[in-house]
């Protein structure tokens with residue numbers, strides 16, 4: 001099926017766009033302009049009381065739209081930095097998590113959201129963690145959303161496999177912080193809306209090691225959190241990076257699988273289309289698990305934990 005020329009705007013992002021025009025679906029099934037370029041929706045509402053249920057942007061504006069969301073978010077964050085307001089930063093991180101939970105890419109995460117909120121509440125009391133998260137958030141909105149999604153899915157996994165409270169918390173944190181090394185990677189590479197060259201990919205492959213080092217400087221860091229950052233791209237057959245390990249920690253493996261799944265289903269990457277959850281599981285099973293790169297047992301648990309998320313009891 002041909003993808004539609006229009007894609008819906010996420011509710012949480014409706015007021016962020018100035019440069020991107022919005023469209024609505026007319027009663028005849030066509031699309032018409034709703035918000036022109038140059039104003040935000042909140043400025044328009046003064047003039048128009050009626051807001052269509054769904055607003056859309058043109059698919060060809062997607063890259064530009066992601067850039068605009070990112071820069072708006074950065075502006076807010078910079079304001080917080082200037083005011084040195086830790087409470088506000090906490091609020092922003094919490095808000096980001098909330099938004100992600102309200103509009104997850106993978107379906108409803110209701111089952112885990114209380115745990116996520118408690119975890120985030122605790123996490124954001126720790127200055128070291130806030131600082132690391134802060135660096136990541138202000139640089140790369142897409143990676144931040146990705147990290148929050150990976151954390152939520154990891155907590156779903158922990159709940160399904162009955163991890164105790166402490167283990168659940170450490171896994172959640174490991175998942176949230178697995179990509180912090182990306183703050184030391186050229187942001188242009190992370191945002192490039194195209195396939196990377198070998199050299200560029202070589203640069204990106206340094207983020208696990210960099211993450212390991214950054215987390216080593218944080219007081220809170222227990223060894224699992226650091227190890228997960230280092231190992232989440234390793235594969236059991238030794239084909240991963242950075243160290244071609246075949247002996248990978250449990251959390252490294254869990255976050256590795258979830259990371260793959262999230263990347264395949266996330267629709268906020270500018271350079272390719274997301275696929276649906278079932279297709280993503282199928283791709284991971286046939287191309288990665290069957291090839292001996294991921295543990296079949298962990299994959300099975302993860303797939304089951306997703307079913308739990310979809311149909312909470």
Ligand SMILES: [Fe+2]
Pocket residue numbers: 178179207232233
């Ligand atoms: Fe990564």
Ligand SMILES: [Fe+2]
Pocket residue numbers: 146178179259
């Ligand atoms: Fe990742």
